[in-house]
Amino acid sequence: MSLREKQTEFARALPLLITKAFELGYEVTLGDCYRSPRATFPYGSKSSRHTMRLAIDLNLFKDGVYLTSSAAHQELGEYWEELGGIHGGRWSDGNHYEWPL
Numbered sequence: 667m668s669l670r671e672k673q674t675e676f677a678r679a680l681p682l683l684i685t686k687a688f689e690l691g692y693e694v695t696l697g698d699c700y701r702s703p704r705a706t707f708p709y710g711s712k713s714s715r716h717t718m719r720l721a722i723d724l725n726l727f728k729d730g731v732y733l734t735s736s737a738a739h740q741e742l743g744e745y746w747e748e749l750g751g752i753h754g755g756r757w758s759d760g761n762h763y764e765w766p767l
Contacts, residue, residue, distance in 0.1 A: 676765035697723030721764035736760025
């Protein structure tokens with residue numbers, strides 16, 4: 667499957683994740699999605715899925731409070747994995763949602 671086809675899969679799955687967040691009573695705003703491969707540490711790495719347009723960081727809120735812990739994203743992360751995605755909560759980056767190559 668080509669990279670463009672993977673990007674399309676990611677784009678189709680992302681609204682399902684966002685809808686699920688709202689169904690669970692959360693609000694989200696969008697964080698990093700595309701990241702230039704020119705970005706360097708500590709901001710990112712050239713191998714980041716963000717540089718391939720296959721990842722997004724979601725900012726999660728409950729009752730207006732910004733939730734920064736990976737644990738707060740666990741339920742959404744598990745749903746994302748059911749859809750076929752990879753959740754950054756597995757390595758303490760809970761707001762990171764990516765799609766496999």
